[in-house]
Amino acid sequence: MTTPHINAPRDAFAATCLLPGDPLRAKFIAETFLEDVTCVTSVRNMLGFTGHYKGQPISVMGTGMGMPSCVLYSTELMEFYGVQRLVRVGSCGAVEPSLRLNDIVIAHAASTDSNMNRKHFAGMDYSAAASPRLLQRVLNYVDQQKANVAVGQIFSTDNFYSAPVEQLKLLQAMGIIAVEMEAAGLYAAAAKYKAQALTVLTVSDSLVTDEHLDAAAREAGFSQMIELTLDALVS
Ligand SMILES: O=P(O)(O)O[C@H]1O[C@H](CO)[C@@H](O)[C@H]1O
Numbered sequence: 001m002t003t004p005h006i007n008a009p010r011d012a013f014a015a016t017c018l019l020p021g022d023p024l025r026a027k028f029i030a031e032t033f034l035e036d037v038t039c040v041t042s043v044r045n046m047l048g049f050t051g052h053y054k055g056q057p058i059s060v061m062g063t064g065m066g067m068p069s070c071v072l073y074s075t076e077l078m079e080f081y082g083v084q085r086l087v088r089v090g091s092c093g094a095v096e097p098s099l100r101l102n103d104i105v106i107a108h109a110a111s112t113d114s115n116m117n118r119k120h121f122a123g124m125d126y127s128a129a130a131s132p133r134l135l136q137r138v139l140n141y142v143d144q145q146k147a148n149v150a151v152g153q154i155f156s157t158d159n160f161y162s163a164p165v166e167q168l169k170l171l172q173a174m175g176i177i178a179v180e181m182e183a184a185g186l187y188a189a190a191a192k193y194k195a196q197a198l199t200v201l202t203v204s205d206s207l208v209t210d211e212h213l214d215a216a217a218r219e220a221g222f223s224q225m226i227e228l229t230l231d232a233l234v235s
Pocket residue numbers: 020021022064065066089090091092160180181182218
């Protein structure tokens with residue numbers, strides 16, 4: 001069986017799947033961290049892989065950028081491939097002034113300027129939150145390792161280029177620590193399928209200081225976040 005966007009056999013994915021936005025980050029993760037890896041899908045070059053990490057089956061698949069793309073792939077993974085734990089491993093822009101490039105952020109909840117979740121919730125505002133058990137598992141591991149991780153609310157935007165100074169001040173005033181483009185949609189989609197979802201991010205840009213990592217670093221420079229996430233998932 002295949003779907004319109006995934007050309008993998010039905011049993012091709014593990015129950016746990018990492019979801020980077022960048023399909024080349026998915027390839028990097030598969031080649032760097034997984035053993036016995038197979039590329040299971042490549043429709044539109046949205047690469048997906050399944051292998052093992054420390055003996056446990058794990059998949060990793062790109063989602064593309066933005067909620068429509070991320071929700072499309074995560075829906076097919078849950079509905080047709082039985083994926084039950086979806087962990088976005090993405091990049092983000094720092095809103096919280098104390099965050100530095102390459103810092104790790106875990107999103108316990110995601111506000112959004114997107115209308116997507118309202119469409120699935122009769123026009124009401126859905127509270128897009130990480131799965132408590134998955135969040136707890138990863139935070140327990142983070143605490144155990146004494147890893148330097150910021151946990152907070154993020155903002156999932158439809159518009160990468162929509163950060164005027166007034167909006168930055170508003171986000172800061174509301175306690176939001178970082179901006180990205182998928183988590184709010186992923187959290188709502190996972191809730192619909194009774195799956196678990198979490199978002200772990202690495203700061204690639206600072207909206208405060210105007211510092212930026214380059215594309216190569218965003219593709220293959222997030223090893224600390226990936227390793228921490230994988231270790232937490234198999235712990
Ligand atoms: O690096 P990824 O995981 O794609 O995440 C972030 O980067 C993209 C924008 O450059 C958006 O998808 C945003 O959420």
